[in-house]
Amino acid sequence: MLSITDLTKAYGTTTALAGVSLSLSPGEMVGFVGANGAGKSTTMRIAMGLLAADSGSVRWNDGPLTAAGRARFGYMPEERGLYPKMRIVEQVAYFGQLRGMPAAAAAAAAERLIKQMDVLAGPRDNVQALSLGNQQRVQLAAALVHDPEVLILDEPFSGLDPVGVDTMADVLNRRRADGTGVLFSSHQLELVERLCDRVVIIRNGRIVADGTLESLRSHGARRELEVRVDADPSWTAALDGVREVSRDGTLAVLAVDAPDADQQVLAAAIKAGRVEHFGWRTPSLSELYREAMSVDAA
Structure with missing residues (x-):
C-alpha cells in the first residue's frame, strides 16, 4: 500500500x-x-x-x-x-x-x-x-x-x-x-x-x-534462559559459557552463548535439584529497543 x-x-x-x-x-x-x-x-x-x-x-x-x-x-x-x-x-x-x-x-x-x-x-x-x-x-x-x-x-x-x-x-x-x-x-x-x-x-x-x-x-543478540530450581544457588557457577544475569530466589536468568548450551543447563539443573521451570525468556519490546539503540552504528 x-x-x-x-x-x-x-x-x-x-x-x-x-x-x-x-x-x-x-x-x-x-x-x-x-x-x-x-x-x-x-x-x-x-x-x-x-x-x-x-x-x-x-x-x-x-x-x-x-x-x-x-x-x-x-x-x-x-x-x-x-x-x-x-x-x-x-x-x-x-x-x-x-x-x-x-x-x-x-x-x-x-x-x-x-x-x-x-x-x-x-x-x-x-x-x-x-x-x-x-x-x-x-x-x-x-x-x-x-x-x-x-x-x-x-x-x-x-x-x-x-x-x-x-x-x-x-x-x-x-x-x-x-x-x-x-x-x-x-x-x-x-x-x-x-x-x-x-x-x-x-x-x-x-x-x-x-x-x-x-x-x-529471534535475531536478538542475547539469548536468555529462565530456570527455577529448588537447590542451592551455586549450581550455576560451574556452567561453561553461561552467565547468571539476575536471580530472584530460586529463579535464575542465564545468558547463554553456545547454541546447545540449553541442554547443558538443563542437565545441570536436574542434577542440582527439582526443576520447577525451564524455558527461553521472552524479551519485551523495551529490551529489544534498548539493544537496538546500544549496537554500534555502522
Missing part, C-alpha cells in the same frame, strides 16, 4: 534521514519508534507532502504518491492542529469537507466519531474548553472523518489516561480490521508491543530494526 524508499533529508550539516525505507500494507498496524530527533516526524511529514526529501521516493499502490493519493490519508501531527474557538463537531466536519466530503455527510461522520471516541463535551463546546486528552481524541476524529485508507499518526496516545488509551486503541483496531493501514509513532513501547503487527526502530536517521516482535526476538 505505502512504500517509502531510501529517504534522505539534511538541514545544513545535520543529517535528519540517511536512507530510510519502510512499508505499510492494508490492514497492518506498524509501530515507528525511536528517540526524540531520530527522524520519525520527518519521515511522516515527507510522506504527507509537508516536507520535501533531498532524495528517495514515497509510493502508494505501486505508483507515485500524488496529492489525490494523500487525500485518502488521515494524518495526525504530534502538535495539535485544531482551531481552539470552533465547536467540536463543526471542526471535525470541516476537516471532512477539506477532504472532499459533502457537508451533510461530513457532519454525520463527525457526530458519529465524536460519540465513538467518547469525547467528554457538551454539544456547543469549543475545542479550547476540552482537556488535553479530549483534544487528542478530537484530533484523531479529524484524521478519521473522511474514512481514510492509510493513517499516519505521530504520538497519538500522548496525553491520554488509561481509559483514553483503550478507547483510541479500540478505534484503531477496528480500522485495521476494515483494511486500513496504520503507521504510528510512540514512546509508549508497551502500547506498540500490545497493538502492532510490526515494529520499525529508527536511530539517528537510519532504520536499525524492522520486523514482527517474533522476528526481532
